Amino acid sequence: MVCLGLSSGPDLLTVFIGGRLQLSAGIAVCVTASDRLFQQKVVRHMVEIARIHIRDAGRSKSRSLSGQRWALIGGSALAIYGITRRSSLGVALAASGGAIALLGSTQKQRSRPASAWTSLLVNCSPLEAYRFWRDFENLPRFMNRLHAVTVLDDRHSRWIALGPMGRPIRWDAEITDERENESIAWRSLPGSDVLVDGRVEFRETPAGRGTLISARLEFRRAPGMSRAMAKFLNKGAHFAMRQDLRRLEALMETGEIPTTEGQPHGPRDVITAFMRFADPTRPIRPDSRLKDVFEGRRGIA
Amino acid sequence: MKAVCYMGVEKMTVETVPDPTILNPRDAVVKITSTCICGSDLHLYNGLIPTMEQGDIMGHEFMGEVVEVGPAIKPDRLKVGDRVVVPFTIACGNCFFCKRQLWSCCNNSNPNYWIAEEMMGYSPSGLFGYTHMMGGYAGGQAQYARVPFADVGPLKVPEGIPDEKLVFLSDIYPTGYFGAVNADIEPGDTVAVWGCGPVAQFSIRSAFMLGAERVIAIDRFDYRLRMAEEGGAEIINYEEVDDVVQTLKDMTGNIGPDRCIDAVGMEAHDCGLMYMIDRAKQMARIETDRPIALRQAIQACRKGGTVSVPGVYAGFDDKIPMGAFMNKGLAMKAGQTHMMRFMKPLLDKVESGEIDPSFVISHRVPIDRAPEMYKIFRDKQENCTKVVLDPWAAGAMAA
Ligand SMILES: NC(=O)c1ccc[n+]([C@@H]2O[C@H](COP(=O)([O-])OP(=O)(O)OC[C@H]3O[C@@H](n4cnc5c(N)ncnc54)[C@H](O)[C@@H]3O)[C@@H](O)[C@H]2O)c1
Ligand SMILES: [Zn+2]
Ligand SMILES: [Zn+2]
Numbered sequence: 208m209v210c211l212g213l214s215s216g217p218d219l220l221t222v223f224i225g226g227r228l229q230l231s232a233g234i235a236v237c238v239t240a241s242d243r244l245f246q247q248k249v250v251r252h253m254v255e256i257a258r259i260h261i262r263d264a265g266r267s268k269s270r271s272l273s274g275q276r277w278a279l280i281g282g283s284a285l286a287i288y289g290i291t292r293r294s295s296l297g298v299a300l301a302a303s304g305g306a307i308a309l310l311g312s313t314q315k316q317r318s319r320p321a322s323a324w325t326s327l328l329v330n331c332s333p334l335e336a337y338r339f340w341r342d343f344e345n346l347p348r349f350m351n352r353l354h355a356v357t358v359l360d361d362r363h364s365r366w367i368a369l370g371p372m373g374r375p376i377r378w379d380a381e382i383t384d385e386r387e388n389e390s391i392a393w394r395s396l397p398g399s400d401v402l403v404d405g406r407v408e409f410r411e412t413p414a415g416r417g418t419l420i421s422a423r424l425e426f427r428r429a430p431g432m433s434r435a436m437a438k439f440l441n442k443g444a445h446f447a448m449r450q451d452l453r454r455l456e457a458l459m460e461t462g463e464i465p466t467t468e469g470q471p472h473g474p475r476d477v478i479t480a481f482m483r484f485a486d487p488t489r490p491i492r493p494d495s496r497l498k499d500v501f502e503g504r505r506g507i508a
Numbered sequence: 509m510k511a512v513c514y515m516g517v518e519k520m521t522v523e524t525v526p527d528p529t530i531l532n533p534r535d536a537v538v539k540i541t542s543t544c545i546c547g548s549d550l551h552l553y554n555g556l557i558p559t560m561e562q563g564d565i566m567g568h569e570f571m572g573e574v575v576e577v578g579p580a581i582k583p584d585r586l587k588v589g590d591r592v593v594v595p596f597t598i599a600c601g602n603c604f605f606c607k608r609q610l611w612s613c614c615n616n617s618n619p620n621y622w623i624a625e626e627m628m629g630y631s632p633s634g635l636f637g638y639t640h641m642m643g644g645y646a647g648g649q650a651q652y653a654r655v656p657f658a659d660v661g662p663l664k665v666p667e668g669i670p671d672e673k674l675v676f677l678s679d680i681y682p683t684g685y686f687g688a689v690n691a692d693i694e695p696g697d698t699v700a701v702w703g704c705g706p707v708a709q710f711s712i713r714s715a716f717m718l719g720a721e722r723v724i725a726i727d728r729f730d731y732r733l734r735m736a737e738e739g740g741a742e743i744i745n746y747e748e749v750d751d752v753v754q755t756l757k758d759m760t761g762n763i764g765p766d767r768c769i770d771a772v773g774m775e776a777h778d779c780g781l782m783y784m785i786d787r788a789k790q791m792a793r794i795e796t797d798r799p800i801a802l803r804q805a806i807q808a809c810r811k812g813g814t815v816s817v818p819g820v821y822a823g824f825d826d827k828i829p830m831g832a833f834m835n836k837g838l839a840m841k842a843g844q845t846h847m848m849r850f851m852k853p854l855l856d857k858v859e860s861g862e863i864d865p866s867f868v869i870s871h872r873v874p875i876d877r878a879p880e881m882y883k884i885f886r887d888k889q890e891n892c893t894k895v896v897l898d899p900w901a902a903g904a905m906a907a
Binding site: 238328330391416417419427449450453456457460461462463464465466467468471473474475476479 | 605
């Protein structure tokens with residue numbers, strides 16, 4: 208499936224609506240639609256969902272795919288194969304594949320504490336990286352889910368992240384341990400919406416390769432946190448962290464974050480416009496321009 | 509402005525779209541004076557590289573005049589009014605890879621790097637007008653283009669040399685050269701080049717520049733083979749011989765060409781059964797590429813030789829003769845061209861008159877005719893080798 212490589216964008220859709228809704232809608236559309244391009248788009252989208260599931264499965268502790276995931280992946284594969292046949296047999300295959308995928312995806316999932324760690328090589332000195340990070344108010348510049356951080360005093364800061372549908376998640380953090388130019392650790396204080404533990408280290412690498420930044424973040428469900436919120440934090444935590452660190456790299460090395468947002472394009476079809484909108488690399492801000500999706504068929508997205 | 513847009517497989521149209529603007533501090537906007545259609549664009553036209561979207565602006569081979577620069581661009585690097593050739597790879601100039609001259613592997617220029625990572629492990633640099641996987645940047649088959657990291661990529665070129673001698677510095681001339689550089693040519697070597705398209709034509713000439721004794725060019729179109737001959741190559745029309753590999757053996761004292769350059773890429777054509785199988789698989793999306801030239805290059809290469817692959821491959825290829833590759837002790841090099849490594853030295857060769865790259869041009873047309881030119885170029889009609897588009901020609905006025 209990954210080999211098909213027909214991936215595109217919408218991770219957030221999965222977060223909001225859940226893969227199963229989309230899969231069923233997608234299959235329905237594919238089987239009934241006559242327009243080939245449109246079908247391709249939808250197939251692409253379904254592959255994307257399957258891909259996310261594979262990715263999640265691959266990173267789960269057990270390192271094995273659960274039965275439900277197999278059903279989802281296998282079913283989707285069958286559906287996609289069926290759709291590419293474009294015959295009545297194909298339709299049948301697609302339908303049965305879809306059914307299997309649906310069955311697979313409707314089973315309940317447990318929610319685990321979200322934790323993520325990764326490391327990134329950046330062409331700068333540990334000092335520069337440390338200084339940039341230590342000013343927590345810089346973090347929202349590259350962490351997409353963070354809306355704002357206000358530094359209260361030398362050890363304390365107030366954080367606001369954006370949750371599902373742009374709802375704010377707030378916590379106050381305290382620095383628990385720090386070594387200048389080497390590491391910073393912080394955690395949330397009681398009364399926060401979410402329990403956060405974070406740690407970042409900066410290490411010089413040999414032969415002028417730059418600074419190795421290692422980061423670890425853990426989110427735990429605070430008492431009273433809604434299920435939707437916990438699920439949101441769980442979803443793609445590792446992916447989001449890597450995205451954030453890559454943006455940090457771009458900022459440190461080039462002074463800007465690469466983007467194509469706002470560039471011109473020709474007429475988009477509705478699906479494409481929607482997929483662009485739902486692109487997971489985009490911040491989920493309450494002010495995201497919905498109008499681009501519905502009326503921006505021509506112009507700037 | 510006018511722009512050539514991808515509207516679906518085999519469907520390009522010229523649309524009126526908003527003018528590009530500066531989006532990042534190190535951007536520039538270039539008013540395009542010449543732009544081309546590339547063999548790489550044909551892979552998109554044929555729908556073979558995933559993550560194109562309806563409405564994407566095509567094109568990655570262009571030059572023009574700087575009309576706007578972002579606030580972070582220093583005037584000694586680039587300023588309004590400069591005449592520039594824009595390389596098709598976008599590079600930041602300060603990451604691990606740029607620092608090592610691996611410009612087309614820049615870590616910071618592809619905002620959608622994570623899509624490419626799913627397929628390739630790691631992502632190459634952003635490219636103009638070449639799928640969302642490669643950054644989704646609006647391309648240069650248009651009247652204007654936004655150029656990111658404009659203080660790194662664009663090469664300033666002198667007035668007084670016509671566009672058509674310079675515009676190929678944006679891709680195919682350095683790419684052909686890179687193909688030859690990657691072949692590690694040593695004096696006395698025989699170099700076999702698969703394909704006689706524009707990229708191959710430059711590889712042929714570059715191979716001689718780098719010391720090759722003989723170059724053998726392989727294609728099936730007579731007019732392209734003739735152009736290769738004019739560049740000093742011996743030729744094989746693969747439709748007229750039984751077996752290309754055997755013919756190469758016969759021509760090289762049964763030792764084989766020392767260096768093999770695959771300048772064909774993922775859409776190779778052939779006559780045999782294998783071709784039909786590859787084509788079917790490609791259509792069913794089971795295999796992304798048809799690596800016919802690559803297979804032949806590995807088979808034909810002499811023991812201990814080098815296979816260089818400037819031809820573009822997108823995904824997962826079947827029946828690559830790994831046994832031959834391993835047991836013969838071959839080396840292989842490939843890549844999108846590290847443009848900034850080659851543009852200046854190759855400009856010098858144009859200025860000194862050592863080469864006039866405009867020899868590959870077969871069609872000069874207004875941008876409005878781009879859609880039909882895609883088809884003509886793809887089907888190699890009208891002896892088409894290279895199409896240069898004029899975005900401002902009469903009948904192509906700004907709308
Ligand atoms: N690496 C890079 O940075 C880079 C840059 C530009 C282009 N490219 C790639 O280089 C390749 C060639 O580009 P082009 O503009 O010359 O394209 P083109 O389509 O004009 O040329 C391809 C040529 O290969 C010939 N060919 C097809 N099958 C063959 C076979 N089995 N044996 C021998 N010849 C065969 C065709 O007849 C044609 O003449 C493309 O794959 C393109 O994507 C790579
Ligand atoms: Zn090109
Ligand atoms: Zn770079």
